[in-house]
Amino acid sequence: MQLILGIGAGIVLALGANWLYAAVFQPQISVVSPDLNPSPEVVATRPPELPPETKALLAQAGNIVNPPRGDVRLMVMSDLNDAYGSTTYSPEVTKAIKIMPFWRPDMVVCSGDMVAGQYPALTQAQMRAMWQAFDKNVAAPLRQAKTPYGFTLGNHDASSALSVTKKFLFAQERNMAAEYWRNPQHNPGVKFVDQFEFPFYFTFEFKDIFFLVWDGSSHHIPTEKLAWVEKALASPRAQQAKMRILLGHLPLYAVSIGRNDPGEVMENSDKLRAMLEKYKVHTYISGHHHAYYPAHKGKLQLLHMGILGAGPRPLLTGNTPPWKTLTILDIRFKSPDLTTYTTYDMRTMRVIDQNLLPRFLAGHNGMVMRRDVNQLSASERQTCLQALDVALCTA
């Protein structure tokens, strides 16, 4: 008996902590029993050895949930920047990148604000240093892991805000962001369909999903750019894909305190939403409001991303604290809902219970409902009508 136990312990030691994590927290993986002479099939399905820093973080954090894997898995993050001009990142940013191999995303997605610009006094050298720091802390590790990076630019990366004479107020920051992303060494590893105005407006495909990226670094998208957006979404490539996802920094509707103003959401949001619905865009992933809120309005799913960088904000109503979050988004093409979100409080690494979030939010330009809520109660509707016009209280 002792001999059998001894052999068992030896096997566990030989396979290492990574296997244990995989067996305990990745129930979807078919390999569950140690085997001294594994068949080639078993070797092929065993997850790769985790890097030492990932193992160390997992050991520190205890039992981190790894949800059942979909056909495609995205690790979604947003708003990584610290104070203006900063070349360092919050611990939650580095933690996310280090834990990434545990979740094994097929792609990482970021809904903007990767560096800390939108500050007129920044010199070119400072801007370059910020993008270098982003590269070192975020982009280079993803390239090394051969994980594609789908992104959109935020107001702190390359604001499209205009002066009274209709010139870009942050033209130099936009040039620097373009310089960084157009450098072939910084190739994000996605399969471009149309680099119309990369990195501001572009489309790419990933595992039967069509992604469109628009410049939501300010509330305004010029008419000619919207014409391109519509043409791209109407194209056979977009329409024949199994799913369409839009990435942009500003959301369509306001969800957080301090961001409930016209300049903090896309202008003409109802019109934009009607266009997105027309072309069957499934989800709009946005950032900027620094508060996680999984919502829908009409036929459009709205994933309002929480942040990893500085300044988490409270939602417009409810009692949840201002979390720093990251979302694992699993896509199942045959499921009616198509997407599942598993969102982590990045300080504790615990999964956030969606039911703790308010059932709806009534921002200045329209109400959005939590993604699992389809109808408001009479008293909830009354609450909404006290804040907004009747036309804005529909979702």
Ligand SMILES: [Fe+2]
């Ligand atoms: Fe922002």
